[in-house]
Amino acid sequence: MLPPLVLVQGLSYQYEDGTIALRSLDFSLQKGESVALLGANGSGKTTFALHLNGLLSAGKGTVEICGLPVNPKNLTEIRRKIGLVFQDSESQLFMPTVLEDVAFGPLNHGLSPQEAADRAQHALHLVGMSTMKGKAPYHLSAGEKKRVAIAGILAMDPEILVLDEPTTFLDPPGQRALAQLLLELPQAKILITHDMPFARAVCTRAAFFQQGQIVEEGSVEQVARRHDWDFTAPRTA
Amino acid sequence: MHIPDGFLSTPVWAALDVVGIPTAGYIVRVAQREFEDSKVPLLGVMGAFVFAAQMINFPVGVGTSGHLVGGALLACTLGPAAASVVMTAILAIQALVFQDGGILALGANVFNMAIVGVFAGYLPYYLWGRGRARRASIFAAGALSVAVSALLAMAELLLSGVHMPASILGVSLGLFAVSALIEGAITMAVIGALEAIQPNFPRPLAAARARNYAVGALALAALVLAAGGVVAASTAPDGIERLALDTGIAQHARTWIASPLKDYQAGFLGAGWPAQAGAGVLGIAMAGGLCVLIGRKR
Amino acid sequence: MHHVTLDQWSRGVSGLHQRDPRVKIAAVLVFLVVLATAHRMLPWLCLALFAVLCTVTLAARIPLAGALTRAGVVLPFSAVFAAVSWLAGDPQRGAALLMKSYLSAFAVLLLVSTTPLPLLLRGFEMTGAPRFLLMVAQFLYRYLFVISEEAQHMRKAAWSRGATAAGLAGNAQRFRAAAGALAVLFARSYARAGDIHRAMLSRSFPGYFRPLVELHLHREDVAFLFGGVLTPIVLRVLIEGAS
Numbered sequence: 001m002l003p004p005l006v007l008v009q010g011l012s013y014q015y016e017d018g019t020i021a022l023r024s025l026d027f028s029l030q031k032g033e034s035v036a037l038l039g040a041n042g043s044g045k046t047t048f049a050l051h052l053n054g055l056l057s058a059g060k061g062t063v064e065i066c067g068l069p070v071n072p073k074n075l076t077e078i079r080r081k082i083g084l085v086f087q088d089s090e091s092q093l094f095m096p097t098v099l100e101d102v103a104f105g106p107l108n109h110g111l112s113p114q115e116a117a118d119r120a121q122h123a124l125h126l127v128g129m130s131t132m133k134g135k136a137p138y139h140l141s142a143g144e145k146k147r148v149a150i151a152g153i154l155a156m157d158p159e160i161l162v163l164d165e166p167t168t169f170l171d172p173p174g175q176r177a178l179a180q181l182l183l184e185l186p187q188a189k190i191l192i193t194h195d196m197p198f199a200r201a202v203c204t205r206a207a208f209f210q211q212g213q214i215v216e217e218g219s220v221e222q223v224a225r226r227h228d229w230d231f232t233a234p235r236t237a
Numbered sequence: 238m239h240i241p242d243g244f245l246s247t248p249v250w251a252a253l254d255v256v257g258i259p260t261a262g263y264i265v266r267v268a269q270r271e272f273e274d275s276k277v278p279l280l281g282v283m284g285a286f287v288f289a290a291q292m293i294n295f296p297v298g299v300g301t302s303g304h305l306v307g308g309a310l311l312a313c314t315l316g317p318a319a320a321s322v323v324m325t326a327i328l329a330i331q332a333l334v335f336q337d338g339g340i341l342a343l344g345a346n347v348f349n350m351a352i353v354g355v356f357a358g359y360l361p362y363y364l365w366g367r368g369r370a371r372r373a374s375i376f377a378a379g380a381l382s383v384a385v386s387a388l389l390a391m392a393e394l395l396l397s398g399v400h401m402p403a404s405i406l407g408v409s410l411g412l413f414a415v416s417a418l419i420e421g422a423i424t425m426a427v428i429g430a431l432e433a434i435q436p437n438f439p440r441p442l443a444a445a446r447a448r449n450y451a452v453g454a455l456a457l458a459a460l461v462l463a464a465g466g467v468v469a470a471s472t473a474p475d476g477i478e479r480l481a482l483d484t485g486i487a488q489h490a491r492t493w494i495a496s497p498l499k500d501y502q503a504g505f506l507g508a509g510w511p512a513q514a515g516a517g518v519l520g521i522a523m524a525g526g527l528c529v530l531i532g533r534k535r
Numbered sequence: 536m537h538h539v540t541l542d543q544w545s546r547g548v549s550g551l552h553q554r555d556p557r558v559k560i561a562a563v564l565v566f567l568v569v570l571a572t573a574h575r576m577l578p579w580l581c582l583a584l585f586a587v588l589c590t591v592t593l594a595a596r597i598p599l600a601g602a603l604t605r606a607g608v609v610l611p612f613s614a615v616f617a618a619v620s621w622l623a624g625d626p627q628r629g630a631a632l633l634m635k636s637y638l639s640a641f642a643v644l645l646l647v648s649t650t651p652l653p654l655l656l657r658g659f660e661m662t663g664a665p666r667f668l669l670m671v672a673q674f675l676y677r678y679l680f681v682i683s684e685e686a687q688h689m690r691k692a693a694w695s696r697g698a699t700a701a702g703l704a705g706n707a708q709r710f711r712a713a714a715g716a717l718a719v720l721f722a723r724s725y726a727r728a729g730d731i732h733r734a735m736l737s738r739s740f741p742g743y744f745r746p747l748v749e750l751h752l753h754r755e756d757v758a759f760l761f762g763g764v765l766t767p768i769v770l771r772v773l774i775e776g777a778s
Contacts, residue, residue, distance in 0.1 A: 239612075241609045241612060241613060241636040241639065241640065242567055242570075242571060242635065242636060242639030242640070242643075243570070243571060243613075243631070243632055243634070243635025243636040243638075243639050244613075244616065244632060244635075244636065245571075247571060247572050250571070261668070262664075262665050262668075265665045265667050265668045266665070266667075268667075269667045276732070277667065277670045277671055277674055278674050278728045278731040278732050278735065279725070279728040279729075279732065280671045280674070280675075281670070281671045281672070281673065281674020281675045281677070281678060281728075282674060282675075282678045282682070282724050282725075282727055282728040282731065283724060283725070283728065284671060284672075284674075284675035285674075285675050285676075285677075285678040285679045285681070285682040285683075285724065286682055286720060286721060286724035288675070288679055288682070288683070289679070289682040289683045289685065289686035289720065290686065290717050290720065290721075292683065292686045292687065292690060293686060293689060293690050293693060293713050293716055293717055293720075294690075294713065295709075295710050295713045295714070296705075296706040296709045296710055296713075297706070297710075305717065310721075314721075322667075322668060322671055323671065323675075325668060326668060326671040326672040326675050327675065329668075329672050330652075330672055330675055330676055330679075332643070333643065333646075333647050333652070333655065334537070334538050334541055334647055334652065334676070335537060335538065335608070336605070336606060336608050336609055336640040336643055336644055337608070337609075339567075339636070339639055339640075339643075340563070340564070340567055340639070340643055341564075341567050341568065341571055341639075394616075398628075399616060399619070399620060399628070399632075400619070400620055400623035400624070400625050400628070401619055401623060402619075402622060402623050405619050405622070405623075422710075423714065423717075426710065426711065426713075426714030427714045427717045427718050427721065428718075429714070430711075430714045430715045430717070430718035430719075431718040431721055431722065433718070434718055434719065434722060435722055
């Protein structure tokens with residue numbers, strides 16, 4: 001049997017200033033799954049995500065991606081398999097044009113400029129942004145930026161997508177379009193989000209973070225109900 | 238003060254291209270070693286910050302306002318080599334995209350603001366930035382960086398033969414002093430505010446690193462003196478003439494004037510404008526060549 | 536904003552836009568050197584070079600009036616020194632400063648408005664400028680748009696905080712508010728740089744940038760190089776010969 005795509009065991013992490021961000025956390029992700037990570041700001045979701053591709057790696061415990069332990073030796077391989085889409089697309093789209101940005105990852109993996117450009121074109125096609133390839137990222141709308149950022153990850157042909165707050169800055173039609181796109185993509189997904197309708201639409205499972213631990217896992221509906229994690233209008237007297 | 242093209246005489250801009258651009262190239266290599274390539278975004282974004290910071294006006298006196306120049310702020314927070322690289326990138330973008338400062342004069346502007354200005358500004362902070370006089374040293378850093386850059390630019394203009402009556406020189410020096418004080422005050426206030434919101438920032442001087450800078454700082458003290466000397470010479474009525482005569486520039490300086498009547502203008506380098514232009518091109522080629530030499534090993 | 540307009544112009548379509556950045560850089564450098572070293576018959580030479588630049592602007596389908604105005608950003612600075620020269624009894628030098636600085640700025644403006652900046656920086660890289668510096672410049676330019684916007688928000692915030700008190704006390708308050716705004720902008724920019732760096736590492740940044748597009752010189756580029764280099768030189772020889 002294949003190993004799980006993501007296997008995290010006993011992961012702990014403490015920031016330099018002494019804040020404990022993760023405490024002995026266990027998590028696993030199987031092929032085809034889409035998991036929503038829910039929980040309050042500062043509960044450790046983003047810190048957790050940064051461990052998945054080795055951007056953070058100081059604490060105790062192990063992280064394995066497709067059976068490979070995350071360590072300096074495996075980083076290139078790991079980062080090919082798991083792609084992170086950050087919350088602020090503006091910081092992720094740092095190259096001068098859309099095409100150059102999407103080709104950035106493939107070029108770093110040693111593809112020739114021609115191959116990298118082909119990969120980038122294909123990825124842009126997948127997210128429906130082929131016509132934008134010559135544009136400067138600055139001139140795109142928030143939704144378009146998010147799509148291009150996702151294309152930049154898809155161009156590396158990963159098996160797992162991690163998206164941090166993907167719906168921030170998006171208007172409702174943009175959110176709907178993004179949900180549609182994610183449902184069409186075959187990769188396993190981890191979504192950090194506060195957006196419950198979005199999580200319900202896209203995710204098959206949810207994990208609830210509290211003070212650096214996963215305290216509950218189950219269906220999105222179940223987890224949200226147990227932790228009263230949904231927006232309801234405050235009562236007016 | 239960004240010098241546009243057309244202000245400096247050929248020997249001045251060519252010489253400063255030959256000196257300034259390869260020096261900047263060398264500093265880039267130092268910064269690269271110190272910061273590793275992966276810090277490209279840090280230096281780039283901080284450059285954008287300095288640019289954008291100029292949109293925020295600081296009220297000084299009634300109805301007037303100043304803004305941050307930034308060299309000293311960067312030197313005190315990122316270190317002088319990184320600050321110098323950022324300022325060089327800023328000057329290049331300003332010259333290209335904003336037509337603020339010339340292309341041939343880029344060497345001069347880089348020399349004044351990104352090299353001497355930054356390192357001279359770093360000197361007080363380097364000397365006293367750790368002790369009780371920290372705030373004063375930051376003030377002095379800002380003031381000195383602007384004063385030195387402005388004085389150098391002025392000296393270069395004088396050397397190029399731009400005439401300035403004594404009264405106007407006096408007013409300019411007064412303005413320089415005011416801008417220097419404003420930059421000092423802004424730099425000090427911003428670093429103060431920064432330390433209030435992020436107590437462990439800017440980082441204290443790392444002792445090991447600081448030692449490497451001692452040599453550079455001393456060299457720069459000499460440069461500051463030199464700059465002061467040039468200006469002192471030029472403020473005395475005969476100073477610039479005497480200096481120019483001594484260095485053989487006077488003949489050129491006088492002939493630079495746009496006058497078809499003066500026949501002796503071809504005297505520079507003895508062979509008319511193709512030679513002069515040739516000297517300019519040679520200067521650019523030398524600057525480029527030195528950069529290639531310095532930058533060859535990555 | 537100035538740079539946004541130039542950015543749009545630089546993405547236009549014309550024969551000039553398509554030329555290799557290196558030949559355009561060479562042509563502009565020669566233009567600048569010819570102009571900077573000129574002194575005889577300067578007004579006539581400037582007139583001729585001005586006509587050349589105007590022709591190029593039209594050929595590149597860049598709005599002429601807009602380009603002429605934008606090149607004028609150097610004029611206030613030049614005018615001060617021109618006035619000083621005039622007061623010092625040297626009006627010819629004053630006029631020379633104005634003409635030379637304006638034409639130089641115009642030439643550089645044309646270079647930038649027919650070449651997207653990243654491509655221009657690539658061109659400079661191939662002439663020997665350090666790549667690290669050019670990458671810093673490229674990131675600077677990329678995030679200039681983003682951080683300028685943040686700065687505008689900060690400016691509003693600073694104003695609204697310091698706008699209550701009048702007179703000198705108000706000034707001191709506004710000064711502190713502006714310093715606070717800049718400190719926040721600094722911290723945010725620093726944090727953003729960290730985010731960008733993480734995003735780069737996530738896509739396996741190896742420590743140097745690999746270019747996607749290689750620059751190649753075509754026959755038209757070589758032709759342009761000859762034309763661009765010879766035009767100012769020939770004009771100057773002809774005009775100075777006529778005196």
